Amino acid sequence: MTKTLLTPDYIFESSWEVCNKVGGIYTVLSTRANTLQAKFHDRLFFIGPDFWQGKENPLFIESDNLCAAWRQHAAERDNLSVRVGRWNIPGTPIVILVDFQPFFVQKNDIYTEMWNRYQVDSLHAYGDYDEASMFSYAAGKVVESFYRYNLTETDKVIYQAHEWMTGMGALYLQNAVPEIATIFTTHATSIGRSIAGNGKPLYDYLFAYNGDQMAEELNMQSKHSIEKQTAHYVDCFTTVSEITNNECKELLDKAADVVLMNGFEDDFVPKGSTFIGKRKRARAAMIRTANCLLGTDLGDDTLLVGTSGRYEFKNKGINVFLESLNRLNRDKNLKKNILAFINVPGWVGDAREDLQHRLKSKEKFNTPLEVPFVTHWLHNMTHDQVLDMLKYMGMGNRPEDKVKVIFVPCYLDGKDGIFNKHYYDLILGQDLSVYPSYYEPWGYTPLESVAFRVPAITTDLAGFGLWVNSLKNQHGINDGVEVLHRSDYNYSEVADGIKDTISAFSAKTDADVKEIRKRAGQVAEQALWKHFIEYYYEAYYFALRHAAKRQLG
Structure with a gap:
């Protein structure tokens, strides 16, 4: 009976690659969407960065009437600028694109809060760290606003964040809306990729590497910090393969709670x-x-x-x-x-x-x-x-x-x-x-x-x-x-x-x-996803159970 009780009513997934074709994560999300949409019927929401304003994005079909009342509320009460529509992929799930630019003025306060609450070190940030973090934080704010406006505490809600770029949103929600169960998925550890990319032997010495020390050596402290702290604090930490799980154990000092293997759909294969x-x-x-x-x-x-x-x-x-x-x-x-x-x-x-x-x-x-x-x-x-x-x-x-x-x-x-x-x-x-x-x-x-x-x-x-x-x-x-x-x-x-x-x-x-x-x-x-989707249901179950325990203190 417990399993049926712990199926989510709503799922929010945030990624830099929602309606934004960059790499493999786009393939994971866009091919899996159809399978989840069939089960959750528009109670599945993808959240992505909106850097398409005024530009045509063939992957996003904007809608004026989807979530119209909430969108107005989000703009007026929560100062959130969002566009809602559908992702132009099989299953056409609902997508919320958020403008994260306004959050840059609060950047220092956000980073201070993340340090005080979760020991996330943003001091050494450079490159895409700020941009990703402001998007991530904005995505967390969007889910908080949606939850307060549309849902109640009897609704079982999952928030899944992909890669270090979305960790901050998961941590924000952990505190702001503790009723929401959080999942963090690392597709590749930032530090593992960096060690390999810098020509250092990764596998034979994996047991001897200290993730924090390597982050310092490779000038990756901030990305490594948000990734590691999110992995430790969320309700369910996941990765995509056993090989990456070994990396997580050694470099993030945390094994995955569930391994979510990457399936795919073969609807692009002609017959x-x-x-x-x-x-x-x-x-x-x-x-x-x-x-x-x-x-x-x-x-x-x-x-x-x-x-x-x-x-x-x-x-x-x-x-x-x-x-x-x-x-x-x-x-x-x-x-x-x-x-x-x-x-x-x-x-x-x-x-x-x-x-x-x-x-x-x-x-x-x-x-x-x-x-x-x-x-x-x-x-x-x-x-x-x-x-x-x-x-x-x-x-x-x-x-x-x-x-x-x-x-x-x-x-x-x-x-x-x-x-x-x-x-x-x-x-x-x-x-x-x-x-x-x-x-x-x-x-x-x-x-x-x-x-x-x-x-x-x-x-x-x-x-x-x-x-x-x-x-x-x-x-x-x-x-x-x-x-x-x-x-x-x-x-x-x-x-x-x-x-x-x-x-x-x-x-x-x-x-x-x-x-x-x-x-x-x-x-x-x-x-195919029809086989691998089971791992996701396992992760939802794990996260919801953990969130319930967390609230009981």
């Missing part, structure tokens, strides 16, 4: 003949672009391999992928030509006119364009990590090379000037994807890949890879996903592992590949 048609067109576009750039005549039997994601050269394993391709080029067992794409947005300039010119013409070309590695010019051609490493390794995309590498340094938004296709409409053309991450709290990219039935290579330092290892009947690439063991110091073994996997894959028959593709899709099916 049947649409899928076949899109895959054909994607392959044709990639091979044609390569032939025009390289002056080659690669055919449809070329093996298309790719990686994608944020340009974090070491953390995302782009370096080890390039190393593996260089070794693969000398591999005697390789049965097919390999065309490898690095789809990672860099400091991009313009689409190459010489390449555009060739793509428009009908003829075949037998001479390469200059710099036959990039589809778009970069502002930093002489200091780009991908180009530097290709040069260092002596990879030349020569006619006799069985492995060719092409760097696509732009966002694939359908109007890049070369492919003019959206990311999802291009990656489904690949035969194999490689995501050998060193630092990856979850890993949506390999999950999306297998959803498109493109088998993937990843590592056990990615939350997704670790999860795949826990599945029954998962034994490598033949089952759709190859999870390579990765540590601080086995770079060379990982490069060999990728090389060997691609080489073995190149020898597979069409029937083998068809079966592997089917199994890749089956892995993705097990990560």
Whole structure:
């Protein structure tokens, strides 16, 4: 009986990425919304920053009559400037966008209160800390105002805050409206990401790192402080994978109460003949672009391999992928030509006119364009990590090379000037994807890949890879996903592992590949939100129970 009593009546979720497509958290929230909306029917509210005033935001559909009376009350009584509407995603949940600029004048008072009440150290703030904190505080104020106007203490209310950027709002509510149960989710610890990004070994020494000390060393005290204190004070602290939970234990001195694994929806995956048609067109576009750039005549039997994601050269394993391709080029067992794409947005300039010119013409070309590695010019051609490493390794995309590498340094938004296709409409053309991450709290990219039935290579330092290892009947690439063991110091073994996997894959028959593709899709099916949403219900239960105890004192 207790479980049914402790289901929330209202859920508020705040994130910097509500109606604001920045990274992986956007994917978490926007794909999960439909599942929650179906259960909670407009008792689910997302709160995001409003920096779109006077500008068109295709993700936000404003409404004048949604919560109209409260909105007026919030403006007149609570000095809160909010816009209410719906998020233009499946489920179209209600969204409240708040203007947080007016709070900057109270900044010092807010920080003082946070120090006195929760020992949050904002003294060393710089960069985006102030902006994020003012949004976070404003979001807390919005929920307080909504609660006082619309709800009563018999309503069971959850406030879930995502990442350090929203911690302050959760702490504010903890005191201002103690009836509200708070959940804080860290998707990656700020200090863990920083240690990894600064080239320090993260995993072998994790037990020896002191989070506070490292925050000082890496000049991250304020972000680390809000993250750590929120984790300790909220009713339920959560993270997205066991690998990040290890980080939280060591660097924040707090283990997660519940691990909320990242699911997704596969409604963006085309079905049947649409899928076949899109895959054909994607392959044709990639091979044609390569032939025009390289002056080659690669055919449809070329093996298309790719990686994608944020340009974090070491953390995302782009370096080890390039190393593996260089070794693969000398591999005697390789049965097919390999065309490898690095789809990672860099400091991009313009689409190459010489390449555009060739793509428009009908003829075949037998001479390469200059710099036959990039589809778009970069502002930093002489200091780009991908180009530097290709040069260092002596990879030349020569006619006799069985492995060719092409760097696509732009966002694939359908109007890049070369492919003019959206990311999802291009990656489904690949035969194999490689995501050998060193630092990856979850890993949506390999999950999306297998959803498109493109088998993937990843590592056990990615939350997704670790999860795949826990599945029954998962034994490598033949089952759709190859999870390579990765540590601080086995770079060379990982490069060999990728090389060997691609080489073995190149020898597979069409029937083998068809079966592997089917199994890749089956892995993705097990990560749908309908399976993973249970962890959220567990967190709601945990938080509501804890909040009830807290009020009893």
